[in-house]
Amino acid sequence: MSTNALAPPVDIPQAMQNLFPLPLSIIEEFMLADSRPQYPMMADLEMHFQGRIRREPFDAALAQALARAPLFQSVIQTGPKGARHWVRTEQPVPVIWGDENAPLDDAYDAPVDLTAEPGLRVYVRSGETSSSVLLHFHHACSDGMGAFAFIEDFLAAYAQACGDDSVAMRPLEPERLRHRGALGTAGRSAYRGLVDTFIGAREGIRFFLQRPSPLPAIQDPPIAETARLRIRATNGRCSEETTAGLRKAATALNCTVNDLLLRDLFLTMHQWHNQQDGPSTRGQLRILMPQNLRERDDRRMPTGNMLGFAFVTRKRRLCESPQELLRSISHETAAVREGQLSRYFLGGLDALHKAGWLPRVLQGKLCFASAVLTNLGNPLRRFVTRFPRAGSKLKIGDLKLVELTGVPPLRPNTRAVFAVFGSHDKLTLCLRTDPYLYSADDNAQLLNLYLARLDATAAEQAE
Template identity: 35%
Template sequence: MSSVLPLTVIEELMFHQDCAAYPYTCFIRLRFAGCLRRDEFEDAAAQAAERHPMLLASIEPKSRRPRWRMHSRRSPSIEWRTEPVTEAFPAATYLELEQGGLRLIVVVGKATSELIVQFHHACCDGLGIFQFIHDLLVLYALAQDVAVRRAFPSYEPDRLPQRGTFGLTWRKFFAMAGKQSVGLRGVRQFLARSPAPLIPHEREASKAPTPDVYPAACAEHFVADVSAGLREQAASLGVTTNDLLARDLFVAMTKFRRRRNLSEDAWLRLMVPMNLRNTADRRLPAANVVSSVFLDRRGTDVDDRAQLLASIHDEMQLIKDNELGFTFVFSLHFNRLVPGGLRRAAVGNRCNASAIFTNLGKLLSRTGLPKDGESLVCGNVRLDGIEILAPLTPYTCAAFAAGWLGNRLSLTLHHDPRVLSAEHARELLDLFAAQVHSTAGVSLSPSCGHSG
């Protein structure tokens, strides 16, 4: 593989979206019972990162067009902190992509510890970072002679130069051209509508400092009965759990805005990341193989919950049937043909999404590590919880993420503290959680966990 790689169109957009005021970085928080051992952890982290070259790559800032400089035998940045592990999300700083796109923060308390995986979204997507986390945890456990019941995955870094092609050939491209006509209608709709920010506000200047509280987040951890209730409800209605969660999020956002007497005629837009991997990508190391689709609804649409759910399901099915996840990628390629087009698209002088909603599904379900209830046993530590933070952009002050550890659902809200205070963010997430409990037919319980 070459020591230099061009950025894909998605990576280049994310690179241009990044600035101190709005870092385009993601966070994964892993919470453990027990204390991580430094030597074994650092060895495992170095081995895992070596298997995923994009995480160790850096941007060459002085090239005419930004490009990746690949680094072999380079260890990830690891910061160790000895302090109490609390519900509050550990503080982080701006990640300079010129220095590399991965930083690990390990907090070790008396009997618990946590790992914060901070990564630039241009390096890889959510599924990609969990490939790295999978390897890290398994290697850490193997260093303690833990018996792992699954074969360790093998990856082919030589596939990385093709990561932005999504397995498309010219023949496949022209074959889907008819389907993309549906996507063009969506593009016109995207441009014609002006979605409202969740809360009216003005954007910060790109050169403004990173927020004093960064990242600002809160989380909700549900009991396993909620997941069972969601699955049963989805099966009975012929929809997916993702459809249910998207519906419940629109309901929560509308309730939140109604409490503040904000317009119900305004469009609320959810940006929903979509995985574009195919079977040929099984051996692809961590990378960015993702696009986005957008769901628009007005506040007045939520009063008929059944109709709202049906419309979301039908729209998501239309997107899948017509492969409209590619529409956003194709539109970016069109922008790239115009000099400076992608940079202008990334500026963010208008609201492109009221909120982000990403659902990574079952997490770390194929590690082969021993289980303790819904937790994973990784040598001397037990993984009890995972929280996921997607990045924020101008006028998009809330990013929601869903993921399952075993049969326990967790919802996380990453919020802009300059727009949404911690109290208001907790209120918004509580509205979402209450709606999820209602949908699942499970009453609120003290055993449900708050974080942040």
């Protein structure tokens, strides 16, 4: 049976206190404007362990991690001129404890009001042999990479609380939070500024002229509110053979594994459309691809948002030519990486925000993307902290970290969000679909279709 608790009081270092009040970045304004009661802008990241989580070291570790992640213990206030800022709050973070298989509570689906409460809820499920910690957080507080930094701090603090003095906390530079919203345009020449303005305007026009098709709805009529509650993400795994085959295919085809993931997701969505609506090559599909904008030294930044969005749009008829589709994707993603083109989308958001149009645009009925694909790689490789190992797993005090899973939020008409986690020998895919339009079985069916497509790509290379 679940029990509710509160995170212990947090002693915030003075360097953190000096940051506040902290102005919102444009990506945080976007996350606020795009959230709504039916589709709260809440993301999930879950730690899976071997062993039982102990309450005392957990409480100490969470308190220490929160002290290093001030946006998880802040609320938003509006100043006299309408500018919004993060301010510190004394409200504790809710922690919900339960047995290993305990269901989530009603608060999981409840919207978070960041003007009145912190944007993090923590669900702990502890059993004799396995346990998990779910971070359920508002995307305005952090992106996935920022949440990984919070997890790294929590794991290090838990190990220390269990008596492991060999684990040291990662270095932290709180001042970097002030620069998390930089658009990368400072110091550019007037000519470069004109070029950037032209490219940004061109990409903005193309974005709104290209109208992608949302994935076909399965449930008609839509699932009732009470029936959809707490439908979680579905997780699946590529086998070692498929994972190795995808890596070999990327090398042979002179592309990246991420290019193959994108190509095969386009093919999967095209197949899904054909299965639900009948064969057709009409229309366009679009995948939203988050891009991490952190530099190497930004690993010292506290938890927060530092990402942009790139959009890859293709006509469905191109899905009939998989190799041509892959070549076009590889060319575009290379340009996105080299030029950090997702910053142009942030610049467009900033212009809409300054004009006062951002909420109106986001709260409309446009389909911005058919699906989201975020490739998070191997989060453990991003850790600065050195943890002892037990075989292939990290040893965290008396626990062993098995894996991390999670998914980004959903928005209307973007009916599927995929997250990919890597390790040395396998890929884990997590999928969340629109809970009003897809059941848990529908969710699994779509994920299996994608996994089968990836299996086929890997098998083709092995032949």
